[in-house]
Amino acid sequence: MPEFRTESDLLGPCPVPAAVLYGVHTVRALENFPVSRRPVNRALIQGFGAVKLAAVRTNLELGFLAAAEGEALVAACEELAAGLLNEHIVVDALQGGAGTSTNMNVNEVLANRALQRLGHPLGSYEIISPLEDVNLHQSTNDTYPTALKVAAITRLRQLEREIVALLEAFQEQEKATAHIVKVGRTQLQDAALTTVGREMAAYAEAFGRDRWRIYKCEERLRVVNLGGTAIGTGLGAPRQYIFRVVEQLRAITGLGLARAENLVEATQNADVFVEVSGILKALAVNLMKVSGDLRLLSSGPDAGLGEILLPARQAGSSIMPGKVNPVIPEAVIQAAMVVQGHDQVIAQACALGSLELNPFLPVVADALLDSLDLLEGACSILRRHCVESLRVDEARCRAQVENATASVTALVEKIGYHQATALVQQARSKGCGLRAMALENSLISAEEFDELTSPESVTRLGSPVQRKRQ
Numbered sequence: 001m002p003e004f005r006t007e008s009d010l011l012g013p014c015p016v017p018a019a020v021l022y023g024v025h026t027v028r029a030l031e032n033f034p035v036s037r038r039p040v041n042r043a044l045i046q047g048f049g050a051v052k053l054a055a056v057r058t059n060l061e062l063g064f065l066a067a068a069e070g071e072a073l074v075a076a077c078e079e080l081a082a083g084l085l086n087e088h089i090v091v092d093a094l095q096g097g098a099g100t101s102t103n104m105n106v107n108e109v110l111a112n113r114a115l116q117r118l119g120h121p122l123g124s125y126e127i128i129s130p131l132e133d134v135n136l137h138q139s140t141n142d143t144y145p146t147a148l149k150v151a152a153i154t155r156l157r158q159l160e161r162e163i164v165a166l167l168e169a170f171q172e173q174e175k176a177t178a179h180i181v182k183v184g185r186t187q188l189q190d191a192a193l194t195t196v197g198r199e200m201a202a203y204a205e206a207f208g209r210d211r212w213r214i215y216k217c218e219e220r221l222r223v224v225n226l227g228g229t230a231i232g233t234g235l236g237a238p239r240q241y242i243f244r245v246v247e248q249l250r251a252i253t254g255l256g257l258a259r260a261e262n263l264v265e266a267t268q269n270a271d272v273f274v275e276v277s278g279i280l281k282a283l284a285v286n287l288m289k290v291s292g293d294l295r296l297l298s299s300g301p302d303a304g305l306g307e308i309l310l311p312a313r314q315a316g317s318s319i320m321p322g323k324v325n326p327v328i329p330e331a332v333i334q335a336a337m338v339v340q341g342h343d344q345v346i347a348q349a350c351a352l353g354s355l356e357l358n359p360f361l362p363v364v365a366d367a368l369l370d371s372l373d374l375l376e377g378a379c380s381i382l383r384r385h386c387v388e389s390l391r392v393d394e395a396r397c398r399a400q401v402e403n404a405t406a407s408v409t410a411l412v413e414k415i416g417y418h419q420a421t422a423l424v425q426q427a428r429s430k431g432c433g434l435r436a437m438a439l440e441n442s443l444i445s446a447e448e449f450d451e452l453t454s455p456e457s458v459t460r461l462g463s464p465v466q467r468k469r470q
Contacts, residue, residue, distance in 0.1 A: 005123045016123070021088045021116070023108035023123065023130060029101035033092040040102055041369040045089045047151035048106045049081030049253050050227065051143050052134065052441040054249035058241055059136050069128050072114035081252075085109055093366040098359040099144035107134040137237035137245075139229040139265055141357055146226040146249070146294035148365045152276065153221050153255050155372040156214055161282070162379035163211045169387040170204035173197075182307060182397040183406045189404035196307070196392050203290050210283040217276050222256050224249070225266035230246070231356040232264030253327035270350040270358045273368055280371045281343040284336035287378055294386065297327055307397055311389040328386040336376040401453055403433035410452045415443050 004015040008025035014024045056077055060070035079085050088109045091101045105131035112122045120127055128134070130253045178197030183190050225251060227242035234242050246259040260266035300306035316325035346365045349360035358364075401407055405424045412420050415438075427437040438444050444452075449456060 001133055007125075009124055015094055018122070018206065021109045021112040021122065022090060022105055023086070023112065023125075025104035025130075026091060026103065026108055029091040029095060029105065032138070033095040033101065034175055035092050035093075035094040036366070038093045038366075039086075039093060040089055040093050041151070041366060042083060042086050042149055042314055043151035043372075044102070044157050044365050045086050045106070046083050046145065047147035047149075047154070048087075048102070049077055049079075050150050050249060050253050051147045052106060052110060053077035053081055054226070054245050054252055056134070056145075057137055057252075058245045058248050061244070062238070062240055064136060064241075065133060069114065069133065070120065072117045073110060073134065075117055076103065076110045076113035079113065080106070080110060085113065088113075094361065095362050096359070098140055098357060099362050099365070100140045101364070102380055103135070103140040104130065107131065110134045114367070116360070137227075137229070137234075137241045141230050142225045142228045142232075143262075143362055144365075145226040145267075145270070148273075148361065148368070149221045149224055150249070150253055151365075151369060152273075153218050153370065154253075154379075155369060155376070156217050156221075156276075159376045160211060160214045162376050163207055163214060166379045166383045167204045167207035167211060169383045170200050171196065173387060173390065174200040174204060175249035177392050178308055180394050181401050181453055181455055181458055183400050183404045185406075186324070190404045192406055192409040193401060195459055196397065197454050198459055199293075203293075203378055206286045206290065207283075210286055213279045213282060217279050218256070220272045220310075223258055223266065223272075224259045225260050227259060228267050232262075232267035234263065245273065262357070266276050266356070268353065268359065270353055270364060271318055271435050273364050274347050274350045274400055275327065277343045277346040277368055277371065280368075280375060281340050283375055284339035284343075284371075287375070288333050288336040291332045291382065294329045294390070295326045298390075306393055307400075309391045309393060320392075328381055332378040332382050335374040339371045339374055342371045403437040405434055407434050407453055410458060411444060411449070414448065414452060419443065439461050451460065 002018050005018045006013050007016050008014065009024045010378065011028070014027055016023055016027055053074065056065065056070060058072045059065045060067070060074065063075070076085075084145040089105050090100070091105045097102045110123065111128045111134050112127050112178075115122060116122050118127070125132075174197045177200060178195060178199075180196040181193055182196055182199075184192050184194035223231060224246060227234060227237060227245050229237050242259075246257055250257045294308065295309065297305055297308045298310045301309070308326070310326050312324045313327050314324075316323035316327075346364050349364045349367075350358065352358070352360055405427065408420045408424050415423070422436065423438060423441070423443065426441075427434050432438065435446075435449055438449060439446060
């Protein structure tokens with residue numbers, strides 16, 4: 001078998017490795033774009049598989065493709081959509097040409113895989129052509145953004161499931177720790193009493209909002225421009241194809257997709273990806289904030305706050321024996337940082353669209369799908385390796401409640417603000433705990449102190465009785 005086969009394009013003949021499923025356009029792209037040295041995101045490849053399958057089935061039904069060749073292409077598209085041909089999509093994630101190199105890599109692989117299934121030599125494009133058959137009635141400009149939206153919706157659904165699992169893990173911790181009173185802090189200073197359960201509930205609620213926002217994102221992505229071809233006018237595509245192809249795609253994917261009413265506008269503008277990225281950035285912000293809190297609350301374990309104990313995942317130092325670091329929250333924070341950076345890239349890329357097309361969709365796709373991958377992974381490890389197994393040091397929390405001046409806030413309704421202030425100053429000057437000082441001065445009984453600092457009291461909305469000034 002020869003080492004190479006020869007294929008030709010606009011620039012002339014080109015040697016292509018004989019055994020590969022891609023062709024001349026992919027070879028040119030490999031030469032031109034050694035940029036990120038990362039392949040196209042797998043979700044985008046599978047999205048392309050679904051889009052090409054819809055196009056091939058529609059053309060087959062309308063009689064634009066011969067039965068045998070069309071069925072071979074259907075089988076090849078199904079393989080691509082299932083992720084079985086990922087290794088053959090080899091172009092760089094970042095490329096010029098609005099994604100044409102990705103589209104042509106897909107077209108060539110599908111054509112050659114169909115030829116392979118029919119028993120023909122690779123590159124026999126007179127039988128099945130990447131351009132004349134696989135790309136029939138399509139353009140990169142309608143297939144690429146549609147494939148991206150299919151990929152993004154699919155990944156958003158997977159991300160939503162991870163967010164739900166994470167917020168449920170915090171809800172479980174809320175129930176398990178509802179009885180533990182602790183010092184609440186503002187500006188990192190002791191402020192007032194709360195419970196560990198209340199903190200966990202707040203985290204769960206934040207991720208509940210994220211879950212709802214992610215769920216609503218699908219509405220922003222369901223409108224596609226497939227059938228619009230080059231600039232949204234449907235150039236080169238028959239009307240019956242334009243009306244049917246999105247219905248095929250909806251049936252194939254099970255997603256609630258709809259053809260854009262204004263295909264020209266939908267081809268020009270990519271602001272929907274900015275909106276979705278902003279929602280992902282909000283999730284990244286919450287992940288960063290909560291992870292930062294977990295690091296701080298677990299600091300120590302001896303000389304820090306040490307209120308919670310994170311699961312030990314690995315040795316923390318090559319020089320400090322016994323040190324264990326909060327590596328899971330730290331990894332999550334880094335993922336969140338990258339997602340926030342991606343959001344800025346997406347905004348810039350979408351703003352730089354020009355006239356009838358946005359040529360920078362490859363970087364939008366790379367950044368958006370990478371954000372989805374990062375966030376799904378971050379939610380997963382935070383839940384599995386941290387939240388589900390974290391423990392609370394109840395004795396430490398109780399000692400801080402009894403000794404911290406923040407506890408005086410719970411006594412104000414009983415002894416008044418000015419007397420409470422004097423109690424704080426006296427406790428500090430004598431270096432003793434607040435509870436002991438209050439009992440020594442007969443300001444309050446032990447039973448009253450315990451009641452006022454109980455979980456029920458510190459989580460009650462407002463005060464049951466308004467204290468009147470004497």
